[in-house]
Amino acid sequence: MSASSLPQAGLPFFKGHGTQNDFVIVPDPDGALEIGPAAVAALCDRRAGIGGDGLLRVVRAAADPAAAHLADRAEWFMDYRNSDGSIAEMCGNGLRVFARFLVEAGLAKPGELAIATRSGVLTAKVAEDATDGTPGEVTIDMGKARLPGPDGIEVAVGERRWPALNVNMGNPHAVAFVESLDHAGDLFRAPLTSPEGAYPEGVNVEFVVDRGPRHVAMRVHERGSGETRSCGTGACAVAVAAIRRDGADPAVTGEAVAYTVDVLGGRLVITEHPDGRVEMTGPAVIVAEGRLDERWWALHQG
Numbered sequence: 418m419s420a421s422s423l424p425q426a427g428l429p430f431f432k433g434h435g436t437q438n439d440f441v442i443v444p445d446p447d448g449a450l451e452i453g454p455a456a457v458a459a460l461c462d463r464r465a466g467i468g469g470d471g472l473l474r475v476v477r478a479a480a481d482p483a484a485a486h487l488a489d490r491a492e493w494f495m496d497y498r499n500s501d502g503s504i505a506e507m508c509g510n511g512l513r514v515f516a517r518f519l520v521e522a523g524l525a526k527p528g529e530l531a532i533a534t535r536s537g538v539l540t541a542k543v544a545e546d547a548t549d550g551t552p553g554e555v556t557i558d559m560g561k562a563r564l565p566g567p568d569g570i571e572v573a574v575g576e577r578r579w580p581a582l583n584v585n586m587g588n589p590h591a592v593a594f595v596e597s598l599d600h601a602g603d604l605f606r607a608p609l610t611s612p613e614g615a616y617p618e619g620v621n622v623e624f625v626v627d628r629g630p631r632h633v634a635m636r637v638h639e640r641g642s643g644e645t646r647s648c649g650t651g652a653c654a655v656a657v658a659a660i661r662r663d664g665a666d667p668a669v670t671g672e673a674v675a676y677t678v679d680v681l682g683g684r685l686v687i688t689e690h691p692d693g694r695v696e697m698t699g700p701a702v703i704v705a706e707g708r709l710d711e712r713w714w715a716l717h718q719g
């Protein structure tokens with residue numbers, strides 16, 4: 418390839434992030450692409466691919482069998498995959514980035530938009546950009562958290578063990594309050610959770626410390642992606658756990674409560690309402706667009 422023959426062909430892709438949880442975005446409006454687990458892993462590879470914690474395929478709900486039943490409520494379906502190619506039900510940061518992409522690509526208007534996910538239809542609110550060009554924040558109505566138990570869940574790293582709360586935000590989380598975020602260790606491997614079988618589908622594990630009143634910080638090991646610099650569903654699970662620990666459950670107090678959750682890649686604000694709805698607000702940025710080299714894609718596609 419020479420500079421005078423920069424590619425006009427090849428599959429278009431975009432790159433985006435939300436609090437540094439980063440994604441390869443592949444527009445596939447008519448559901449024409451077959452992107453299997455190996456192709457997702459190749460695209461998300463940080464050295465031999467584009468690089469990302471996950472992949473967002475942008476497809477019309479009506480064009481994907483996984484979402485066709487939601488097509489009367491949402492035009493677009495976020496087909497999310499972890500960087501190892503596995504499928505997850507939901508991705509909070511991914512949904513903010515997905516909403517930002519739809520608006521920037523002219524596929525949706527700023528304001529409220531319904532998006533289909535494997536965890537149902539969720540609503541995103543995309544704020545107007547600031548006058549200096551800073552992209553407006555995105556708020557997602559994440560629906561209600563579920564706390565399915567059982568009691569007695571523990572997370573272990575090396576010799577240390579902590580009690581953990583099982584919080585489901587569409588996907589599973591084990592939230593452990595720890596003395597120091599360093600105690601999570603290098604997180605090169607998934608932390609152990611017990612009792613065995615508590616999470617038959619695997620789990621995202623959050624380690625949490627207090628930073629101040631209604632203000633916590635976390636690290637996360639994500640199922641299918643390893644340690645990431647942020648996890649939106651994880652931040653919601655952490656806020657829900659902290660709210661209960663602090664006796665501030667809005668269903669009991671009758672008042673909405675907002676927690677600030679610091680992640681390695683920035684800050685999210687999580688609000689829980691008396692009706693149980695959890696809202697997440699944070700940034701979402703589209704960083705780049707490009708085209709895959711046709712020969713590379715031919716070798717990895719499928």
Ligand SMILES: N[C@@H](CCC[C@H](N)C(=O)O)C(=O)O
Pocket residue numbers: 438471499504505506507508509510511588589621639640641642645647648649650651
């Ligand atoms: N980073 C995401 C969560 C992605 C899915 C997760 N790894 C899982 O397997 O459940 C987020 O921002 O929520």
